[in-house]
Amino acid sequence: xxxxxxxxxxxxxxxxxxxxxxxxxxxxxxxxxxxxxxxxxxxxxxxxxxxxxxxxxxxxxxxxxxxxxxxxxxxxxxxxxxxxxxxxxxxxxxxxxxxxxxxxxxxxxxxxxxxxxxxxxxxxxxxxxxxxxxxxxxxxxxxxxxxxxxxxxxxxxxxxxxxxxxxxxxxxxxxxxxxxxxxxxxxxxxxxxxxxxxxxxxxxxxxxxxxxxxxxxxxxxxxxxxxxxxxxxxxxxxxxxxxxxxxxxxxxxxxxxxxxxxxxxxxxxxxxxxxxxxxxxxxxx
DNA sequence: CCTTAGACCTGGAGGC
DNA sequence: TGCCTCCAGGTCTAAG
Numbered sequence: 001x002x003x004x005x006x007x008x009x010x011x012x013x014x015x016x017x018x019x020x021x022x023x024x025x026x027x028x029x030x031x032x033x034x035x036x037x038x039x040x041x042x043x044x045x046x047x048x049x050x051x052x053x054x055x056x057x058x059x060x061x062x063x064x065x066x067x068x069x070x071x072x073x074x075x076x077x078x079x080x081x082x083x084x085x086x087x088x089x090x091x092x093x094x095x096x097x098x099x100x101x102x103x104x105x106x107x108x109x110x111x112x113x114x115x116x117x118x119x120x121x122x123x124x125x126x127x128x129x130x131x132x133x134x135x136x137x138x139x140x141x142x143x144x145x146x147x148x149x150x151x152x153x154x155x156x157x158x159x160x161x162x163x164x165x166x167x168x169x170x171x172x173x174x175x176x177x178x179x180x181x182x183x184x185x186x187x188x189x190x191x192x193x194x195x196x197x198x199x200x201x202x203x204x205x206x207x208x209x210x211x212x213x214x215x216x217x218x219x220x221x222x223x224x225x226x227x228x229x230x231x232x233x234x235x236x237x238x239x240x241x242x243x244x245x246x247x248x249x250x251x252x253x254x255x256x257x258x259x260x261x262x263x264x265x266x267x268x269x270x271x272x273x274x275x276x277x278x279x280x281x282x283x284x285x
Numbered sequence: 286c287c288t289t290a291g292a293c294c295t296g297g298a299g300g301c
Numbered sequence: 302t303g304c305c306t307c308c309a310g311g312t313c314t315a316a317g
C-alpha cells in the first residue's frame with residue numbers, strides 16, 4: 001500500500017528509532033518473508049548487526065547494517081512497529097497473529113514486522129554488493145525524487161510506449177515510487193488524461209508530470225503520507241495528505257477545479273479517478 | 286518487446 | 302446474523 005511518501009516516513013521513523021542500535025536476536029516466522037535465503041538464515045545473519053544507515057529507492061527500504069544491505073518492501077500492508085516486551089505480550093491476538101518477524105534490540109525493545117496479507121518481502125545482501133546489481137532492485141528505475149531523473153530522460157523512456165500514462169507511472173522500472181493514489185493525483189495536477197499514451201506525450205508534458213510528481217510527493221512526505229482505509233505505519237501516527245487528495249477515491253464528487261463529477265474507470269485493472277473535463281485526451285482524430 | 290490474466294493473502298464493506 | 306462477492310496504496314510470473 002505505501003508509496004514513496006509513506007515509505008519515506010517509515011524510513012525516517014526507523015532511522016530515529018534504530019540508528020546504531022544492535023539487533024541482539026531475530027526470528028522470522030513466515031518463510032516467504034525472507035525472499036533470497038531461508039528465513040532462519042536471514043534471521044541469524046541479522047543477529048549482532050547494528051543498523052547503520054537508511055535509504056530508499058522507490059518503495060524499497062534499504063537498511064545498511066555492519067555487514068549487510070537489508071532491503072525491505074512493505075507491498076500492500078507491511079508495517080514495522082517497535083514495542084516493549086510487555087506491549088507485545090499484551091497485544092490482542094488478532095494483531096499478534098500477523099506478526100511475521102521479531103527483532104530484539106539492544107535496549108530491550110522489539111522491532112516487529114506485521115503484515116496481514118503476507119505480501120511484503122525482505123532481501124539480504126552482503127554489504128560489498130553494489131545496489132546497482134542486486135536482484136531485488138533489478139527492475140527498479142530512478143527514484144521520482146532523484147534529480148538525476150530529468151524530463152528529457154523521462155521523455156526518452158516513455159515516448160515510444162503505447163501503454164496509457166497511468167500504467168506507465170505505475171511501472172517502477174520507468175520511475176520508482178509512484179503508486180495508484182499519487183498517480184491519479186499527479187495526472188490531475190498535470191492536466192493529463194490517464195488514458196493518454198506514452199507515445200503521444202510531449203517533452204512539455206513530461207516536464208509537467210515530473211514537476212507535479214515532485215511537488216505532490218514532497219508535500220505528502222511533509223504531511224506524513226496518506227492514510228486511507230487501514231493503512232498506518234506501525235506505532236506511527238496517521239498521515240494527513242488524504243485531506244489534500246483531489247480526485248483519488250472521489251468518484252461522483254465535484255472536481256475541485258471545474259465542478260464536473262469525478263469519474264472512475266479501470267486502467268490495467270487499477271481503479272483510476274480523473275476529471276474528464278480537466279484531463280482531456282489530446283485530439284487524435 | 287508488450288499486454289493481460291492470474292497468483293500471492295487477508296479482512297472489511299456492501300448486497301441480499 | 303450470516304453468506305457471498307468484490308475490493309484494497311503492489312509486484313511477479315506465465316502465457317498469448
